[in-house]
Amino acid sequence: MSAFSAIGNDREVDQNEFTPGIEPQPTWCPGCGDYGVLKALKGAMAELGKDPEEVLLCTGIGCSGKLNSYFDSYGFHTIHGRSLPVARAAKLANSDLEVVAAGGDGDGYGIGGNHFMHTARENHDMTYIVFNNEVFGLTKGQTSPTSPQGHKSKTQPEGNAKAPIRPLSLGLTSGASYVARTAAVNPNQAKEILVEAMEHDGFSHVDFLTQCPTWNKDAKQYVPYVDIQDSDDYDFDVSDRREAQEMMHETEDALYEGTVLTGRYYVEEGRRSYQQEKRHRGSMPEQPLAERYFDDSAEWERSFDYIDRHK
Amino acid sequence: MTNDELIWRIAGGSGDGIDSTSQNFAKALMRSGLNVFTHRHYPSRIRGGHTYVEIRASEENVRSRGDGYNFLLSLGDSFARNPKEGAYYGEEEVKPLSENLDELREGGVIVYDSGLLDTDDIENFDERVEENDWHVYDLDLRGLAKEHGREIMRNTAGVGATAAIIGFDLDYIEELMADAMGGDILDANLDVLRDAYETVQEEYDVDAHDVSVPEGEHEEEQVLVSGSHGIAYGALDEGCRFISGYPMTPWTDVFTILTQLMPDVGGISEQVEDEIAAAALAVGASHAGVKAMSGSSGGGFALMSEPLGLAEMTETPLVLVESMRAGPSTGMPTKPEQADLEHVLYTSQGDSHRVVFAPSDPEECYEQTRKAFQIAWEYQIPVMVIYDQKLSGEYRNVPASFFDQEPNPSLGSTLTEDEIAEAAHDEFGKFERFRHDPENGVSPRSIPGQKGGHFLATGNEHTPEGHISEDPDNRVNQMNRRLRKMRSIRADLDEDERQDVYGDESADFGLVSWGSQTGTVEEAVDRLNENGYSVKALSISEMAPFPERKVRDFLDSVSEALVVEMSTTAQFRGHIQKETGSYGEMLSSLLKYNGNPFEPAEIVEAAEIEIDDRLDEPSSQTRLEPAAGD
Numbered sequence: 001m002s003a004f005s006a007i008g009n010d011r012e013v014d015q016n017e018f019t020p021g022i023e024p025q026p027t028w029c030p031g032c033g034d035y036g037v038l039k040a041l042k043g044a045m046a047e048l049g050k051d052p053e054e055v056l057l058c059t060g061i062g063c064s065g066k067l068n069s070y071f072d073s074y075g076f077h078t079i080h081g082r083s084l085p086v087a088r089a090a091k092l093a094n095s096d097l098e099v100v101a102a103g104g105d106g107d108g109y110g111i112g113g114n115h116f117m118h119t120a121r122e123n124h125d126m127t128y129i130v131f132n133n134e135v136f137g138l139t140k141g142q143t144s145p146t147s148p149q150g151h152k153s154k155t156q157p158e159g160n161a162k163a164p165i166r167p168l169s170l171g172l173t174s175g176a177s178y179v180a181r182t183a184a185v186n187p188n189q190a191k192e193i194l195v196e197a198m199e200h201d202g203f204s205h206v207d208f209l210t211q212c213p214t215w216n217k218d219a220k221q222y223v224p225y226v227d228i229q230d231s232d233d234y235d236f237d238v239s240d241r242r243e244a245q246e247m248m249h250e251t252e253d254a255l256y257e258g259t260v261l262t263g264r265y266y267v268e269e270g271r272r273s274y275q276q277e278k279r280h281r282g283s284m285p286e287q288p289l290a291e292r293y294f295d296d297s298a299e300w301e302r303s304f305d306y307i308d309r310h311k
Numbered sequence: 312m313t314n315d316e317l318i319w320r321i322a323g324g325s326g327d328g329i330d331s332t333s334q335n336f337a338k339a340l341m342r343s344g345l346n347v348f349t350h351r352h353y354p355s356r357i358r359g360g361h362t363y364v365e366i367r368a369s370e371e372n373v374r375s376r377g378d379g380y381n382f383l384l385s386l387g388d389s390f391a392r393n394p395k396e397g398a399y400y401g402e403e404e405v406k407p408l409s410e411n412l413d414e415l416r417e418g419g420v421i422v423y424d425s426g427l428l429d430t431d432d433i434e435n436f437d438e439r440v441e442e443n444d445w446h447v448y449d450l451d452l453r454g455l456a457k458e459h460g461r462e463i464m465r466n467t468a469g470v471g472a473t474a475a476i477i478g479f480d481l482d483y484i485e486e487l488m489a490d491a492m493g494g495d496i497l498d499a500n501l502d503v504l505r506d507a508y509e510t511v512q513e514e515y516d517v518d519a520h521d522v523s524v525p526e527g528e529h530e531e532e533q534v535l536v537s538g539s540h541g542i543a544y545g546a547l548d549e550g551c552r553f554i555s556g557y558p559m560t561p562w563t564d565v566f567t568i569l570t571q572l573m574p575d576v577g578g579i580s581e582q583v584e585d586e587i588a589a590a591a592l593a594v595g596a597s598h599a600g601v602k603a604m605s606g607s608s609g610g611g612f613a614l615m616s617e618p619l620g621l622a623e624m625t626e627t628p629l630v631l632v633e634s635m636r637a638g639p640s641t642g643m644p645t646k647p648e649q650a651d652l653e654h655v656l657y658t659s660q661g662d663s664h665r666v667v668f669a670p671s672d673p674e675e676c677y678e679q680t681r682k683a684f685q686i687a688w689e690y691q692i693p694v695m696v697i698y699d700q701k702l703s704g705e706y707r708n709v710p711a712s713f714f715d716q717e718p719n720p721s722l723g724s725t726l727t728e729d730e731i732a733e734a735a736h737d738e739f740g741k742f743e744r745f746r747h748d749p750e751n752g753v754s755p756r757s758i759p760g761q762k763g764g765h766f767l768a769t770g771n772e773h774t775p776e777g778h779i780s781e782d783p784d785n786r787v788n789q790m791n792r793r794l795r796k797m798r799s800i801r802a803d804l805d806e807d808e809r810q811d812v813y814g815d816e817s818a819d820f821g822l823v824s825w826g827s828q829t830g831t832v833e834e835a836v837d838r839l840n841e842n843g844y845s846v847k848a849l850s851i852s853e854m855a856p857f858p859e860r861k862v863r864d865f866l867d868s869v870s871e872a873l874v875v876e877m878s879t880t881a882q883f884r885g886h887i888q889k890e891t892g893s894y895g896e897m898l899s900s901l902l903k904y905n906g907n908p909f910e911p912a913e914i915v916e917a918a919e920i921e922i923d924d925r926l927d928e929p930s931s932q933t934r935l936e937p938a939a940g941d
Contacts, residue, residue, distance in 0.1 A: 004760030005728060022739045056599070056759045068767055069779060074759035076598055077769035077779070078591070079621050085588040089595030089603070090759065092579055093553060097599065097759055118584040278579070285577040289552055290600030290758060292577070293720050294727060300718040301576045306544060307711050310534035311342075 003294030006053030007096045015046035020072040027066065033210025034063055036184025037131060038070055041100070043187075044194035045073075050098050058087035060103035060112060062138045064131035067102050081112030088124040088274075094290040095275050098198065099126040105146040106136045109165045113145070120203050121175035125273035127197040127204040132167065133212040141215035148256045151218075164256070167207040168248040168265055172241070177202035177268040179244070181251070181261070183209035183225055189262060196264065202273045209260065228263035238267045316369040317477060317524055318380035321469065322407040324388030326358035332466040333364035334706065335491070336473075338535050339483035340368040341708045344527040347535065348830075349706040350376035352907070355560075355644040359388055361406035370527035373707075374672070374830030378912040379414040381522050382477065384469045386452065387427025409433050418444045420522045422472050424465060426453030446520040448472065448511065455507055460499030467500045471507030476517050477524040481508060532711045538702035538827070539564035541676025542632055543572070546604050548677075549684035550719045551630070552578030553603035555592035557585055559611040560644045561703040562634040566606070576718075586611035590618035590631060598627050598768060600722065600758035602684060606632030606696075609651045610641055613658070619693050620659035623793070625768040626691035626745065626756065628723065630683045635699040637906055646906030647700035649826055649877040652886060655697050656855055662790070664797050666694040667854035671829035673707050675852060677714065686803070688723030690753055690796045697854070699877070701908045702827035724755045731757050731764040742766055743775040747788040752795035801856040812865060814847035815840055820922050821865060821872035822848040823898075825883055828909055832875050835914035842915070844922055857890040871897045871938075873921050875914055879904045881936055888939075900936035901929070909933075 019042070028034045045055060055073035059065040061080035068075035078086045087101040108116055108130040119128070134151070136142040143156040146167065151160040171179045178200040182190040190208065197204035209225075228234040228247065236243040244266035251261040278284035292298035319336070323329045330351065337347045345368040354360035367377050385408040408421075408428050415421070421440075423430070430436045430449070440447055450472055456464035467488075474481055481504065488500055511517065536544075542565050546554075554573065556566040570580035579596075583589050589605045596603035607615060612633045622629040635651040637643035655667055666686055668679040676698065683694040726734060734755060735743045744766035746754040754775075757764025767777035772789060774780045814836040824832040829850040839846040849865040851858065866872060872894075874884040881900040888895050901917040903909055917929045929935050 003728065004758070004762075006762045006765075007760045020741075022737075022741070053762055053765045054760055058595075072765070074765045075767040075769075075777075076595070076625070077767060077771065078594075079617050079770050082587065082591045082617065082621075085583065085591035086595035086598070089553070089555065089581070089592035090599035092581070092592075093596040093599035093601040093603070094758075094760060114584050115588055118588070283574050284579050287577075289577075289579060289596075290760070292552075293550070293600060293602070293722050293725075298720065299577075300550075300720060305716070306547070306572060307534055307714055307716070310536050310540070311338075311532065311711065 003291055004094070004096065006051045008054070009051045011049060011051070013046045013049050013051065015042040017052050018042040018045055018072050020070065026070050028063060029214045031211070031213040032063070033133060033184035033212065034067070034131060036187055036190060037129060037208055037210060038067060040187055040190035040194050041071060041129070043191040044198060047191070047195050048198060054096070055098045055100065056087070056090050058083040058090070058099070058101045060107035062104040062107050062136070064102055064104040064107060081107050081110070081115065083107070084112060084115040084119045084128065087126055088119055088122070091124055091126050092275065092284070092289070094288045096288050100129065100198070101126060102129040102131065104137070105130060105132045105134065106144045109145040109167060109170070117170070117174040120171055120205060122274040123175060123177050123202045123271060125201055125203070125275055127194070127206065129194070129206045129208050130167065131210045132207050133210045133216055135212050135216040137212050137215055166248070166252040168252060169245065171205035171207070172245060172248060172266050175203070176205040177271050178204035179266040180264045181207040181209065183260065183262050184211060186225065186227070186262065189227055193264065200267070202268070202271060209262070223258065223260055225260040225262050228261050234261065238264050239269065241266065315371070315525055316367060316377070317382060317522065318365055318367045318377050319382040319384065319473065320363050320365045320380045320411060321384045321386065322361065322363040322411050323386035324359045324407070325353055325356060325362045327386060327388065328463060328466045329362050329364055329386070332470060333366055334535070335487050336470055336484070337366045337706060339487055340366065340524070341533050341535050342483050343480065344529050345369060345525060346371065346373050346527065347706070347708050348373040348376065351704045353645050361388065361410050363411065368525065370525050375834045375911055378910050379416045381416045381419040382473065383411055383415055383419065383421045384473060385411065385421065385423040385428055386465060386469055387424045412439060415443070415445065418521055420446045420448070420476060420520055422448045422450060422469060422476065424452040424469070425449040426451040426465070448476065448515060450507070450510070452507065455510070456503050459502040459506060464500055464503045467503045468507040471504040472511045475508045475511035477522060478517070479524045481505070533708040534711045535706050535708050536673050537564070537704055537706045538670065538673050538676045538698055539568060539704070541670070541673035542680045542696060542698070543568040544714055545677040545680025546630070546684065547572060547576060548714065548716055548718055549602065549681045550721070551602045551604050551684060552576065553593065553596040553601045554578070555581040555583055555589045555603070555605045557583060557589050557607065557611055559608045561636060561700040562606050562608045562611065562632060564703050565632055565634070586614035587617055590615040593629055594618050594622050594627050597629055598759070600725070602688065602722070604630040604632065606634065608634045608636050609638050609654065612651070612654065616658045619665065620661070620663050621770045622693045623659070623663050623665065624770045626754070627768065628687040628691050629693040630680070630687050631693060631695050633695055633697045634703050635697065637904070643906050645700065647827065647877060647908055648904060649699060649828070650879065650882060650904070651697065652854065652878070652882045655695055656886065664692065664793065665855065666692060666800055668694065668696050669826045669852050669854050670696065670698055670702070671826055671850055671852055672702070674709055674713060676702070679852065685723065686800055688721070688725070690800055691724060691756060692796055697826070699827050724753050726755045726757055726764065728761050728763065730755070731761060737776055741776045744777050745773060745789065746775045747792060749792070751799035752792045797856045804853060804856070804858070805860070811850050811861065812847055813850070815845050816847065818845040818847040819870050820844070820846050820918065821869035822846060822875060822914065822918060823851065823872050823887070824848065824875045825851045825854070828875055828877065831909045831911055832914055834911040835918065838911060838915050839918055844919070846918060854886065859890055862887060863891060866891070866894050866897070871899070871921070873899050873901050873918055875901045875909065877903050877908060896938050899938045902934045902936060903932060905932050907932070
């Protein structure tokens with residue numbers, strides 16, 4: 001028997017298996033977009049047949065960080081901005097785990113921005129969901145890296161002087177091999193994208209638009225959106241970096257001007273994930289590292305001699 | 312004095328091969344049967360500038376660099392001003408000769424490269440030579456090296472000249488060279504070596520002085536390792552297969568040694584974007600079931616404060632190394648200090664706890680790093696190994712058999728799936744990962760992917776099942792349990808009966824030290840006792856949980872004690888006082904913070920001032936701080 005028998009079960013999974021039986025009701029506000037992420041994630045996991053115990057969900061701090069209180073799997077609620085380094089190391093340690101990281105726009109693009117850039121460029125085989133509601137929610141409505149210029153808050157009383165981060169362009173430029181945007185107001189597309197993201201062999205960045213009814217009533221997530229893959233007006237090749245880049249610019253310009261476009265923007269197939277690249281270069285073992293501690297027959301290189309070089 | 316030990320200093324510019332040359336020569340001396348100890352001094356720059364390495368070799372055990380030295384090989388700095396060929400870097404002074412004369416012992420030997428250095432540049436050189444009875448060999452080492460190969464081989468020429476002057480068998484050096492290189496390079500180096508050797512023998516009277524190589528014999532095979540090697544190999548042998556880091560001197564030593572070995576042992580090394588990520592990766596890998604480690608030096612460790620606290624709260628095993636250098640801020644990157652002690656003990660928010668080990672030599676580095684992993688994985692707590700730039704780069708000979716090279720795959724208090732099935736689950740079937748009630752504070756853990764063991768690890772306060780909770784009873788229970796671990800660990804550590812008191816058991820005066828200064832202090836104890844004083848020393852290598860009983864026993868047995876540390880504010884003395892709550896009136900301090908570690912003579916001087924109740928000032932590079940009271 002494997003030391004990790006929850007992994008690789010080929011069985012029907014009901015999305016309710018991800019609902020903790022005894023959890024309190026979510027403390028998210030009524031109408032919060034985070035409910036949409038939770039629903040889409042559970043649905044996607046069930047569709048992929050993932051056993052809750054083979055999933056590791058790492059979150060940061062903020063409203064988004066509460067996700068794994070309401071999603072029953074192995075979970076690691078880390079610290080502000082640090083879900084990615086924890087998550088990617090877990091994937092390196094046990095490459096058989098299904099690893100998903102989640103954070104908010106402040107968490108993911110602000111305090112954790114550096115980790116985002118580097119995790120994307122390394123192309124770790126994992127999915128990163130950023131709850132983007134253009135505001136700090138849990139700390140009560142301050143301006144975030146995705147808040148539009150002019151956004152007024154208690155910390156920017158005269159209006160935000162900074163231009164917002166362009167998450168999709170940033171993800172692509174940093175090296176993410178799958179970049180998509182979806183929205184809580186469209187659970188069907190959201191689920192579909194999360195399924196794709198998790199199936200994708202490499203770093204999947206999903207900018208997930210989530211409305212914040214309490215602190216950011218102006219956010220454009222409330223307006224009707226257009227699914228770029230379903231619309232003839234936005235025909236482009238998602239595997240072409242330049243075309244994807246152009247579409248992202250269009251979308252990111254438009255986001256603050258009235259139109260919300262969602263869908264897959266960039267899908268790079270055939271590039272080695274970080275794990276594959278490391279294995280290819282001989283700097284990562286084939287067997288998941290975590291297995292060997294439970295494996296009585298594991299070779300522990302007892303004959304390895306570091307002493308000779310010092311004689 | 313000069314016959315029983317050789318202290319050979321090779322000086323030159325950074326990038327001129329001083330380090331590799333000295334390591335090879337140290338190894339040759341070790342192979343000839345001697346005990347060796349190296350001390351490295353270098354500037355924070357890549358090429359040029361004054362650098363030196365000292366090798367102390369003796370038949371006796373050597374535990375410090377000693378006082379001064381008796382053989383100087385001055386190679387000249389090829390990247391500084393070159394008196395013969397004009398300027399490389401402006402008007403920078405050529406220091407390998409001028410900077411190194413103050414500590415050269417009377418009757419000592421100077422070999423200098425007359426191809427690069429000119430004694431006319433040194434003030435009162437001839438007078439000083441005569442006054443100190445130095446024996447000077449002016450050799451055109453550069454010319455000699457050029458003749459057979461390349462100028463860079465002047466190191467080899469210097470070693471050949473050294474061997475002729477001290478009567479050292481060339482075979483040991485030639486063997487090492489043959490191990491390290493081959494073909495034309497080897498031939499050229501051997502030619503340079505032999506030519507220099509013969510030139511000296513033919514043209515100079517090598518018996519005109521008393522400096523010669525001592526003779527010794529080892530009972531078993533020895534290896535030459537540094538403190539950083541001790542830590543790296545301790546980690547490896549304890550089953551560490553994941554290291555993440557960001558380069559920073561002097562931590563980089565451990566990081567690169569392990570990075571180079573990891574592919575060979577099926578492990579993973581990650582150089583990442585910053586130190587927050589480095590420590591967070593180690594937490595993530597550990598959470599997923601791998602023995603993982605990270606580390607840094609002061610400034611980088613500052614960034615690790617967050618993941619350190621997270622590891623404690625989520626009870627994720629973690630080993631962090633902190634290799635101290637002089638601060639504050641980036642301070643002096645290549646100079647040792649012991650002033651990160653409080654930083655390491657107290658960093659991170661809340662009532663956070665960690666185990667802190669402070670090894671004093673390469674063997675202890677190895678042993679304590681192994682212990683660090685055992686405790687971290689058994690007690691699910693962050694364990695730190697704190698040492699400094701001095702110990703990091705110091706090489707000593709250790710019996711090869713000391714390293715057992717038997718990896719330990721045990722994950723301590725981690726459950727298998729069968730054990731999880733038997734473990735406590737709540738009424739809803741959820742595994743109680745953070746159970747309140749275990750006696751030693753440890754609630755056994757599960758690993759993602761294991762059937763029946765899923766839980767939420769969170770840096771927020773949480774219930775036994777891992778749910779975030781602000782319930783007052785739960786809070787008290789969890790805090791008390793985590794605190795209980797420290798007491799259990801102390802009890803565990805106390806079971807190892809270690810001999811930490813050194814010197815005259817009945818002595819009334821004590822010296823107290825920690826970490827890398829221990830060997831120097833113990834050498835000072837020997838000298839003080841030879842000088843007719845009665846002194847003993849205590850070295851403390853467990854900083855938290857603090858070995859209070861052992862320290863009390865020692866301090867109760869003396870009437871006063873001098874605490875020796877490389878810090879400006881007597882942090883270590885403060886730690887002793889805080890942990891014991893007393894002894895303030897009998898603890899004075901000897902402090903040094905000029906970037907160089909103590910030499911035995913400085914400690915002898917200060918101890919004599921204290922014991923004799925004199926009011927003398929100690930040497931200008933140290934400071935005596937009187938007892939501060941409780």
